[in-house]
Amino acid sequence: MSNSVTRPRVAVTLGDPAGVGGELVAKLLSDPDTTARADVLLISDEAELAVAGQDAGAPIDYVTGPADGKPLLHHTCATRPGVFERKVATREGGRWALENLEIALGLAKAGDVDAILFAPLNKTSLHLAGMTEQDELRWFEDYLEETGFTSELNVLPGLWTARVTSHVSIARVDEGITRENVDAAGRLLHRVLHESGIAAPRIGVCALNPHAGENGSFGRHELDIIGPAVEGLKADGLDVAGPFPSDTIFLRREEFDGILTMYHDQGQIAMKLLGFDGGVTVAGGLRIPICTPAHGTAFDVVGKGVANTGSIRNAFDLAVRIAERRTIAQPS
The missing domain is CATH 3.40.718.10 (Isopropylmalate Dehydrogenase)
Incomplete structure (x- = not known):
């Protein structure tokens, strides 16, 4: 993947698999302007990406090895139960979302990505999966050991x-x-x-x-x-x-x-x-920009292909913009 100053590296997770996150990400990546602005690293697997493409009516064009201009699939090691139950908060969905975010945060700590974009989460699912913090920001804070x-x-x-x-x-x-x-x-x-x-x-x-x-x-x-x-x-x-x-x-x-x-x-x-x-929504005060749509998992429209992409496009744009400015500001 490119390491140029003008092309940040953005890790993307699809959020809670019960919701519209996959559809939103697929629609976002179907726009050539998205992949023109950043190197996208998808924290996912083939099964999740296939469902996302079906929901969006726009299959995700990704690669499994380095190739400029296309999203790169970073194979997840998250726990997959088989097929996720949709439109409902579950322990399995929350665990999948948290484990994929852990991978993204690990890449950030290692300096391998410059920003993180995550699709909507469900707090009930996260707490069912064992998250004890009050919200994902506090969980990020603990994981990254921010003070x-x-x-x-x-x-x-x-x-x-x-x-x-x-x-x-x-x-x-x-x-x-x-x-x-x-x-x-x-x-x-x-x-x-x-x-x-x-x-x-x-x-x-x-x-x-x-x-x-x-x-x-x-x-x-x-x-x-x-x-x-x-x-x-x-x-x-x-x-x-x-x-x-x-x-x-x-x-x-x-x-x-x-x-x-x-x-x-x-x-x-x-x-x-x-x-x-x-x-x-921006997780402010962390070492890396982490952005997400300000809405939830929208269980009521899952699978209908009608999820609005305004927020996720703005979230991606903001993550890239902050990452670009932080990279430029870093001493050489």
């Missing part, structure tokens, strides 16, 4: 969001809203926006409480935690503003390249209303 702040980032064309807290009970959000976490999440959002190609990112910060706390009447997080964190980021030269009431900040979204939210649904509801079919 810094990490956060899921969600992306639409022209707007990013990051979260101070993510997949936790709403009752536990308060304990995660600390000045240190707001500061770390703001810096992470700024860094990844810059890596995506935005020279001077503009970031807006959400309040936690109604009306941004109304000067302490509805809570003091804005006065004691979020506001001071914003001022600290500004003092270090970041273009950051807020905290703004969360029920109006997205009406001002054209003023910002990214919005920092305090908890999951504070940003996700807005982002999915603004562009459900094009959204991307």
